[in-house]
Each structure stands twice: as structure tokens, then as C-alpha cells.
Amino acid sequence: MQRILIAKVGLDGHDRGIKVVARILRDAGYEVIYTGLFQTPATVAAAAVDEDVDAIGLSMLSGAHMTLAPLVVTETRARGADIPVIVGGIVPDADIAKLKELGIAAVLTPGATSEQIVAEVAAALAAYA
Amino acid sequence: MATNREIWERAFLTSSIRDADFMTMSGIPLEPVYGPASDDSEGPTEYPGQYPYTRGPYASMYRSKLWTMRMFAGFGTADDTNWRFKEIIKAGGDGLSTAFDMPTLLGIDSDHPMALGEVGRCGVAVDSLADMEDLYAGIDLDKTTTSMTINSPAAVIFAMYVAQAEKAGVHRSRLGGTLQNDILKEYQAQKEFVFPPRQSMRLVRDTIAFSAAEMPRWHSISISGYHIREAGSTAVEELAFTLANGFAYVELAMAAGLPVDAFAPRLSFFFNAHIDFFEEIAKYRAARRIWARWLRERYGAALDRSMQLRFHTQTAGVSLTAQQPEVNIVRTAIEALAGVLGGTQSLHTNSMDEAMALPTERTARIALRTQQVIAHETNVAHVADPLGGSWYVEHLTDEVERQAEELFSYLDEIGGGSMLEGVIKGIEDNWFQGRIADSAYDLERRFNTGRRIVVGVNAFTEGSEEEQIPLLQITNEDETRQLKRLEQVRHSRDQAAVDAALGRVRTEAADPEINLMPALIDAVSAYATLGEIMASLESVFGRHVEVPTI
Numbered sequence: 282m283q284r285i286l287i288a289k290v291g292l293d294g295h296d297r298g299i300k301v302v303a304r305i306l307r308d309a310g311y312e313v314i315y316t317g318l319f320q321t322p323a324t325v326a327a328a329a330v331d332e333d334v335d336a337i338g339l340s341m342l343s344g345a346h347m348t349l350a351p352l353v354v355t356e357t358r359a360r361g362a363d364i365p366v367i368v369g370g371i372v373p374d375a376d377i378a379k380l381k382e383l384g385i386a387a388v389l390t391p392g393a394t395s396e397q398i399v400a401e402v403a404a405a406l407a408a409y410a
Numbered sequence: 411m412a413t414n415r416e417i418w419e420r421a422f423l424t425s426s427i428r429d430a431d432f433m434t435m436s437g438i439p440l441e442p443v444y445g446p447a448s449d450d451s452e453g454p455t456e457y458p459g460q461y462p463y464t465r466g467p468y469a470s471m472y473r474s475k476l477w478t479m480r481m482f483a484g485f486g487t488a489d490d491t492n493w494r495f496k497e498i499i500k501a502g503g504d505g506l507s508t509a510f511d512m513p514t515l516l517g518i519d520s521d522h523p524m525a526l527g528e529v530g531r532c533g534v535a536v537d538s539l540a541d542m543e544d545l546y547a548g549i550d551l552d553k554t555t556t557s558m559t560i561n562s563p564a565a566v567i568f569a570m571y572v573a574q575a576e577k578a579g580v581h582r583s584r585l586g587g588t589l590q591n592d593i594l595k596e597y598q599a600q601k602e603f604v605f606p607p608r609q610s611m612r613l614v615r616d617t618i619a620f621s622a623a624e625m626p627r628w629h630s631i632s633i634s635g636y637h638i639r640e641a642g643s644t645a646v647e648e649l650a651f652t653l654a655n656g657f658a659y660v661e662l663a664m665a666a667g668l669p670v671d672a673f674a675p676r677l678s679f680f681f682n683a684h685i686d687f688f689e690e691i692a693k694y695r696a697a698r699r700i701w702a703r704w705l706r707e708r709y710g711a712a713l714d715r716s717m718q719l720r721f722h723t724q725t726a727g728v729s730l731t732a733q734q735p736e737v738n739i740v741r742t743a744i745e746a747l748a749g750v751l752g753g754t755q756s757l758h759t760n761s762m763d764e765a766m767a768l769p770t771e772r773t774a775r776i777a778l779r780t781q782q783v784i785a786h787e788t789n790v791a792h793v794a795d796p797l798g799g800s801w802y803v804e805h806l807t808d809e810v811e812r813q814a815e816e817l818f819s820y821l822d823e824i825g826g827g828s829m830l831e832g833v834i835k836g837i838e839d840n841w842f843q844g845r846i847a848d849s850a851y852d853l854e855r856r857f858n859t860g861r862r863i864v865v866g867v868n869a870f871t872e873g874s875e876e877e878q879i880p881l882l883q884i885t886n887e888d889e890t891r892q893l894k895r896l897e898q899v900r901h902s903r904d905q906a907a908v909d910a911a912l913g914r915v916r917t918e919a920a921d922p923e924i925n926l927m928p929a930l931i932d933a934v935s936a937y938a939t940l941g942e943i944m945a946s947l948e949s950v951f952g953r954h955v956e957v958p959t960i
Contacts, residue, residue, distance in 0.1 A: 291512070291524065291526075291527065291528060292512035292513060292515070292516050292518075292524060292525070292528050292602075293512060293528075293532075294596075294600055294601030294602045294603075295600075295601070295641075296601055296641070297640070297641045297642045297728075297846075297847075297850050300642075300847045300850065300851070300960055301642075301847075301850055301851050301854045303960040304851050304960060305854075307960070313960060315958045315959075315960050316958065317955075317956060317957075317958030318601055318956060318958075319524070321523075321524065343512055343528060343531055343532050344528075344531040344532060344767070344884060345512075345526075345527035345528050345531060347527070348526055348527025349526075349527055371732075371765070371766055371767070373766060373767065373878065373881055374878055390732060391731065391732040391733075391765055391766075392731060392732055392733055392864075392867045394857075394858055394868070395854070395858045396858075
């Protein structure tokens, strides 16, 4: 069973979305590990390596995604892990291409259906396999 | 014996009436309220301003005064938000509502490593009294009421507000406004907590007691269902959890020796206005009735004002879509109308772009205009509780109340007869958090199966691929400016005075008998920063860590 670490990075406490996505992924057959709130890029990367996960999902709704999401990629790679980092949340269209240039595997925005979420995660996992 | 109608008439005649033509567009004259002429008719015989206040807290409702159009704003530095506040006042908004950024909400300074990327993004950055002075500069706080959405560090921000107003020449006793200060719903829903629940409740107690003694126009707490609903609860859960939290605060203050009628009149509420129009109206009506009954019967309140639930409403951010954002104006208008027909005392309408960003000046203006259309064009404010007596709405009101009472019974039971203990236990057991997550997932599944339609998202999607509307951009320049400002404050203050004031905060925090507000006002007046004061408190109170559950 593939394992996915889902995380809230930074100060944003809005956890409705991440909990819903956690259940969607669990129902789709993944093992889901949730970090809890107020993580840093370093703690997320460390947890991803410790738990030997296949992907990281970040939920970001506060506007800090351009600062924090690429740092998670950097910190993860610095620990020798090459796994997809997927961002879900409120991300303006203009930022999506920039995030992908900075190493983010996929970006899911408001209105994504369960099927789309599962498909994007599967595609990201396949691309890194 | 006088009938309810006659009692209402007497109360109405003593009320002031605003200047408007109270008739339909065809010229049909309108009574201030409609209802049965005698008390023996079938159905409800209650009038507005009569216990248990199902139909409204006041006899005259919007005949005396329309709701306060209170628009929530805050971004960037204090200067940026001060400018937006002045725009709101110019555009006809009549109360301010302050949104703070994430570092401020969590009580850390802008130069804290965790604040990176968050400074000024979701609200205004406030690090010290200097920022608070800039935030309200040039605004007459004697006349303008201010609401502040702040919880974990509420006592400290409150101290800053009092200190800056007094520096500007307005004595605390004349300040009117609301501190959100509702920590319980942070553990349940919004998750911006710092200290453990019981230590946080001590700060809430201190702010309630301080306000009751020194600030007669101040609402020390705004018991908030808004965030519970946004986190995914149903309307019934929003209502029940919010009122249960309210009962917990009442028990907290009574346990501290305050008579219920000394503080209950200053408690206020904050509800969501979601898209299920009639259920929302029923929720507000049931809220007033439940609060009145519990305050009188369980807590022994004697003053009418202690039993009258007054509330602020915000339309549901979570109902807005990123797709075809202009359609959000329609959603917001319908939700705002529910708040008005439900008798809200103040209202914030969301802007169409809020599924994506903070509002621009233009979208915020349209949102305010939405309220003005409801207030001045539709005539819906002419008659109080216009849906009272509707079989449908009365049934929904009763049913929402019945289901809420079931949830209260559960909390009362796990609390061993104390709602305060029941609510804290419900938080510690993740009961609230679990129920909210279950309801959120249930709704999500209904969206996914198409059983619930969201226009532009899972149906009627033509046009959803269009270019996004222009969004407010918050640049990193704000963060840089704020860091510079904070550095200046740290350099120009008297460090010995700061150290002494922080020492006093730690000493007094360790003694639960002491009210911390005077020490906090001293500390902020010495320009101790928010982060320094919160760290001092944390050294005594410790920190809350939520057990992550899916």
C-alpha cells in the first residue's frame, strides 16, 4: 500500500480541506499519515523520510504557498528523498506554473472533485516511480 | 390582563424610530410587526422584544435602527489597513472590523521564523502598540465601534487597543466594540490556539471581569459559530456548539464570582449565514429562544438584556466558488438576506473574490453595496420577523431547537452537570473536532455524487474556464516594511521598563487569583511586543498540542 504524508505547514489552522482530502485518499486505498498543524518545511521533510512515504500533500490556504511549498521540496531533497510534493488549496492561476518550476509535482485548487484529486495523486506517484 | 400585542405596543411606543417611509412600493402602509391580536389564537403569540425573544431582542427592531454594516478588513501593515478603514467609513460602512494576520493571531512577532511568508497576508500585522497606534490613527474611537477578530492573544491585543485609545484621548469607559475572544471554538474548529484550554479560559475570565468593571460599552466576547460552520459543521451543530460554548463562558464567569447579570448583557454572538435560506433563519430564531431560556432558567438571569441574544452575521465564505466568481455576489446577497430576516444586529458580506484572495477595494465595495440594496431598496427591514408565524419556519425553528437540546444533553452529561466541563472534555476527547470533520466529509460526498449542486462547479460549468478577475496582491514588501518597523520599536524603547513589565506578567500569570489585564496594559504601554508578552505567558501556561486525527 502506498503511503502519503499530508501536512499543514506554517501558521494556517484551516484543516477542513486537509481532513476531507485525507479521507478521500484513504477511501482510494492509500495509507494516509497526517502531521497535524503548525509544521515547518523541515519537520515535514523529516517526517516524510522517517515514515518512508511515497508522496507529500500540503494544504495551504493562507497565501504563504510561494514561500513555504518550495522549501518543503528543498528540505525533502536535502534529506536524499525524491518524492512528489503536491499542493492543494487556494493558489491563484498565476502561481501554479511558478510552483511547478520550483519542483511542485501538482497543484489542486478549489472545486477539485474526489476523482480529480485521486487521479492527480496517482499521476504524480507514477511520474516519480 | 394585557395581551402580548398590547405589551408590545407599549414597548414600541417608547422606541425611537428612524426616518423612512414604512410602506410598500404601492403605498400599502406597513405595521412594525404582524402577529395574532389575542393570546388565545393558535400558534405562537410572542412579539419581538418579548421573552424568549424568538422574534427578536427588541420591540422595534430595524424600525429604530438598521443593522450595523460592519465590513471585516485587514491586510499588510497597519498603515495599509488604516487607509482601507478610512475608505470603508467614506463608503458608508458604520463600524470597523479588524482582521489580523496569522502571526498576530498566533501571538508571534513578524520576525519569528514561523512568520516567514505570512506577515500581512491574511490580515494586518500587529507587533506592538506602535502598530496599533497607526492602525486606528485619525479614526474617532469615541464614535466608531471596532470589532477585533483575535482569540489566543485577545487579552494582549485588547490591552493594546485600550492603551492606544487612551493615548489618543479616549478613555476606556467610552470605547465601544467587540473582542472576539472566543477561545473554545479555536480548539474545536479554527485551530488558532496557543495555550491549553484551561489556561486560555483564565485569560477569557480576566477580560470579561475587566470589561464588566471598567468598560460598560464593550463586548468582551463574541461567541462564534461562524468558524465552526466554515470548518464543516451543519447548521444545527453550529448553533448547538456555539451556545454550549456560551454556557461554558457563563459558568466560567459565575465561578469567578461575577453575578450573571453583571456580565451576560455584554456577551455577543457571531453566526454564519449559509446558503440554505430558511434553515439559517430558523437557526437565528432558535438561538435567541434557547439562550433566553437557559439564561433565565439555568443561570438565574433577571435582566432582560442578559437573556437577549444579539449577534453579528457573516455570509458563508465556504459557499463561495473560485469558478465564475461573479456568481458569488448572488450567493452572498441571498445569505445576507437570511441574516436580515433572522434579525441580525450587524452584518459582514463577503466579496466575490474571497474563494481566492483577500478582497480588492472594488469587490469589497460591491459587497457593502449588497447590504445597502437589502437595507434601502427591498423594504424587507420595515417589518420585524416577517417570517414569524410561517408554518414552515416555525417548524424548522422548533426542530433546530430540539436537535440542539439533544447535543446540550450529551455535553451536560459528559461534564457531570457542568457545561464548562462538558465542553472542555468534548475538546480534549476530539468530540467536536470529529463531528465537524464527519459533517464536512458528508457534504463533500454529496457534492461528489452530484446530490448537492454547486453552480459553476459540479453543474452549469460553461464559463468556468474564463480568466480570473484581478486579485489583491500582497507583496513581500509589506513583510520587509513590517520587519523594519518592529526593529525600530525594539531599538527606541526603554528595555529596562520592558523587562520589568514582562517580569510582572510572568509573576501575575502564575497566580490565578490575579486579573492579568492591568499587567498586560503596562507591558504593551512599555512597547513590549505581542510575541514577547505571549512568550512570557507561555512560560507559565505551557502550550496546547492537538492530537492529529483524520
